[in-house]
Amino acid sequence: GEDVEQSLFLSVREGDSSVINCTYTDSSSTYLYWYKQEPGAGLQLLTYIFSNMDMKQDQRLTVLLNKKDKHLSLRIADTQTGDSAIYFCAPSSGATNKLIFGTGTLLAVQP
Amino acid sequence: DGGITQSPKYLFRKEGQNVTLSCEQNLNHDAMYWYRQDPGQGLRLIYYSQIVNDFQKGDIAEGYSVSREKKESFPLTVTSAQKNPTAFYLCASLHGTGELFFGEGSRLTVL
Numbered sequence: 001g002e003d004v005e006q007s008l009f010l011s012v013r014e015g016d017s018s019v020i021n022c023t024y025t026d027s028s029s030t031y032l033y034w035y036k037q038e039p040g041a042g043l044q045l046l047t048y049i050f051s052n053m054d055m056k057q058d059q060r061l062t063v064l065l066n067k068k069d070k071h072l073s074l075r076i077a078d079t080q081t082g083d084s085a086i087y088f089c090a091p092s093s094g095a096t097n098k099l100i101f102g103t104g105t106l107l108a109v110q111p
Numbered sequence: 112d113g114g115i116t117q118s119p120k121y122l123f124r125k126e127g128q129n130v131t132l133s134c135e136q137n138l139n140h141d142a143m144y145w146y147r148q149d150p151g152q153g154l155r156l157i158y159y160s161q162i163v164n165d166f167q168k169g170d171i172a173e174g175y176s177v178s179r180e181k182k183e184s185f186p187l188t189v190t191s192a193q194k195n196p197t198a199f200y201l202c203a204s205l206h207g208t209g210e211l212f213f214g215e216g217s218r219l220t221v222l
Binding site: 004008031033035040041042043044045048088090092098099101102103104 | 117152154210213215218
């Protein structure tokens with residue numbers, strides 16, 4: 001079946017850049033989403049990229065997509081303590097049009 | 112304001128009891144979803160409904176049941192047949208753009 005993999009934990013210092021990586025197996029994903037989850041809360045959409053794009057930039061966020069390698073990354077510039085959260089990669093399933101969620105990466109920002 | 116409301120936020124259950132988690136949305140979305148979140152496992156789909164009076168099993172439907180009698184409401188019942196029900200449960204609805212809107216979650220603990 002479709003699979004999405006992320007590393008479980010990333011620690012950075014405040015002011016540094018964070019890069020969260022994701023690999024997926026469904027080559028027919030049309031949309032690829034990044035969601036953010038703060039402690040004890042639901043998920044909120046952070047950004048997304050269409051499958052026909054290589055890069056999308058939105059303020060401090062940069063999404064890179066390598067379709068050939070099925071690799072997606074989220075870069076957060078000038079990381080702040082308020083960015084501490086779990087980040088989920090979620091490509092859409094080409095077969096079912098549902099989202100397939102990765103395990104989530106816990107980003108810890110050290111002051 | 113439009114959104115998704117889950118209740119209760121915290122719930123305790125004795126073994127052998129059924130419990131029902133509420134999910135209500137006023138976003139006029141057709142499709143609604145229930146996910147289960149466990150540490151290190153990401154989000155797993157329990158049930159989803161694309162339209163009123165219709166629903167489908169997700170990846171881990173055993174021990175759960177749902178109903179969709181109204182567009183706004185998609186309650187989830189955790190039955191005594193669910194062997195490991197302690198988890199964080201998230202309800203979501205789908206916007207036409209493909210974005211999922213999530214509730215704040217319900218944390219169920221079995222005593």
